[in-house]
Amino acid sequence: MPVFPDLAQRTLSEGSAPLTPDFRPGYHIAPPTGWMNDPNGVVYFRGEYHVFYQHHPFDTSWGPMYWGHAKSRDLVHWQHLPIALQPGDEFDRHGCFSGSAVVCGDSLALLYTGHTWLGEVGDERSIRQVQCLASSDDGVHFVKHGAVIETAPDAAIMHFRDPKVWRDGEHWYLIAGARLGDVPLLPLYRSSDLRTWEFLAYASRGGEGDGYMWECPDLFRLDGQDVLLYSPQGMQPDGFERLNRFHTGYRVGRLDSDWRFTGGPFIELDNGHDFYAAQTLLAADGRRLLWAWLDMWESPMPSKAQHWCGMLGLPRELQLHEGRLHSYPARELTALRRAPLLVDDALCWDGSGSQPLAGLSGDRLEIELQLDVAGCRDGRLGIALRCSADGQEQTLLYYDAHLQRLVLDRSRSGAGVSGQRSVALAPVREPLLLRVFLDRSSIEVFAADGSFSLSSRIYPQPDSLGLALFGSSGGRVAVHQAWQLSSGWV
Numbered sequence: 001m002p003v004f005p006d007l008a009q010r011t012l013s014e015g016s017a018p019l020t021p022d023f024r025p026g027y028h029i030a031p032p033t034g035w036m037n038d039p040n041g042v043v044y045f046r047g048e049y050h051v052f053y054q055h056h057p058f059d060t061s062w063g064p065m066y067w068g069h070a071k072s073r074d075l076v077h078w079q080h081l082p083i084a085l086q087p088g089d090e091f092d093r094h095g096c097f098s099g100s101a102v103v104c105g106d107s108l109a110l111l112y113t114g115h116t117w118l119g120e121v122g123d124e125r126s127i128r129q130v131q132c133l134a135s136s137d138d139g140v141h142f143v144k145h146g147a148v149i150e151t152a153p154d155a156a157i158m159h160f161r162d163p164k165v166w167r168d169g170e171h172w173y174l175i176a177g178a179r180l181g182d183v184p185l186l187p188l189y190r191s192s193d194l195r196t197w198e199f200l201a202y203a204s205r206g207g208e209g210d211g212y213m214w215e216c217p218d219l220f221r222l223d224g225q226d227v228l229l230y231s232p233q234g235m236q237p238d239g240f241e242r243l244n245r246f247h248t249g250y251r252v253g254r255l256d257s258d259w260r261f262t263g264g265p266f267i268e269l270d271n272g273h274d275f276y277a278a279q280t281l282l283a284a285d286g287r288r289l290l291w292a293w294l295d296m297w298e299s300p301m302p303s304k305a306q307h308w309c310g311m312l313g314l315p316r317e318l319q320l321h322e323g324r325l326h327s328y329p330a331r332e333l334t335a336l337r338r339a340p341l342l343v344d345d346a347l348c349w350d351g352s353g354s355q356p357l358a359g360l361s362g363d364r365l366e367i368e369l370q371l372d373v374a375g376c377r378d379g380r381l382g383i384a385l386r387c388s389a390d391g392q393e394q395t396l397l398y399y400d401a402h403l404q405r406l407v408l409d410r411s412r413s414g415a416g417v418s419g420q421r422s423v424a425l426a427p428v429r430e431p432l433l434l435r436v437f438l439d440r441s442s443i444e445v446f447a448a449d450g451s452f453s454l455s456s457r458i459y460p461q462p463d464s465l466g467l468a469l470f471g472s473s474g475g476r477v478a479v480h481q482a483w484q485l486s487s488g489w490v
């Protein structure tokens with residue numbers, strides 16, 4: 001039998017993709033294969049949470065959009081379901097773009113944007129976007145009903161997408177993102193049957209400095225106020241603010257009887273590198289839950305070498321305190337905890353230099369951390385995570401005494417990524433309590449009081465698992481407790 005060792009060897013060394021570490025999350029929602037972006041349609045149906053998402057199953061690049069689908073009984077353990085929507089009909093020829101899901105009587109209804117390229121594929125100057133309806137009796141198989149809003153309120157609007165639907169009293173309401181020239185608009189509609197929609201008003205429109213398009217709007221009542229959540233494109237960075245390509249944030253105010261929203265300034269909801277297109281759900285127990293895409297447009301995605309990319313952030317609970325949204329990891333997530341790795345105040349560091357945490361390592365961890373920054377007069381005080389044995393790779397989370405900010409630094413966080421994101425802490429007298437969630441290619445940091453969060457992707461080597469506390473002058477850092485987290489997939 002002929003053998004071709006040269007050919008075989010050449011194929012291995014030249015032809016195959018280099019082996020890369022596995023970045024797949026253990027307890028976050030990610031696609032089985034291919035590309036993922038926005039969460040769309042987060043809904044509680046017949047005792048289960050359903051999360052749909054923008055998906056391109058055939059490729060790790062964005063393309064004709066499908067709706068991927070996963071469900072969970074407890075917000076912790078997820079199961080993939082068959083693809084819910086695929087493009088190709090006359091009204092969604094080139095994509096089933098973002099939208100939302102609602103329970104209507106006995107069925108589950110999806111409102112989404114049918115997207116068509118009118119010119120070249122990818123030419124955003126010539127597109128048609130219409131709002132479409134699909135429904136399902138079993139929560140798994142969906143029947144399309146075509147376009148239910150075929151034209152935007154102004155014929156000159158071409159970008160018109162991401163319908164978010166909710167019920168209030170006798171009516172359904174729908175808010176969408178739109179763009180007239182470079183002016184962002186949020187048209188608001190009303191319906192009694194999800195099929196016939198009456199345009200009410202533009203709930204909001206952008207002004208100077210507000211960007212050119214607002215994607216994925218959501219409008220909900222929380223603790224007696226109205227919250228307008230959206231993802232603007234085209235806002236400029238300002239100091240430490242708005243450093244990402246695009247942003248997700250909110251305004252707190254009031255939707256008046258003319259259907260116009262007035263309120264406070266736009267506030268970014270998360271201060272990390274990767275947080276976009278968030279959407280909320282009103283849970284059966286009254287909690288307002290939120291999911292976001294834990295990535296950013298045009299960011300490095302090294303997991304593409306493993307034939308998948310994109311993941312969603314942890315589900316969060318929202319509360320409103322003094323005009324600002326506070327976010328907390330959904331309380332159900334404590335079910336992921338295995339036996340605690342540390343007992344109270346097991347690890348404290350108030351020296352200078354670095355202290356490796358010998359008994360603590362891992363790539364799927366929850367860590368409760370306390371930073372006593374009041375005494376930190378100079379330099380930095382914090383924790384290094386996902387450290388390699390030689391110290392070359394590490395993700396840093398620290399208080400910077402000079403800036404008086406909490407910094408997430410991924411300059412040495414592995415493949416592709418870089419840069420710092422931070423939040424202002426001044427003036428800080430109380431100890432700062434943090435909850436940190438590590439998954440294989442992500443870090444999410446929550447202030448224990450909910451007042452800020454930082455969410456970023458990181459791509460360390462699989463064996464970069466170490467942790468260390470570090471400081472330079474004064475202050476104290478303590479790990480109160482830590483847990484290995486179990487798998488979130490059934």
Ligand code: FRU
Nearest residue numbers: 038054065097098161215277
């Ligand atoms: C937001 C977004 C939406 C659009 C979808 C397309 O990330 O651009 O506006 O519907 O992604 O995948």
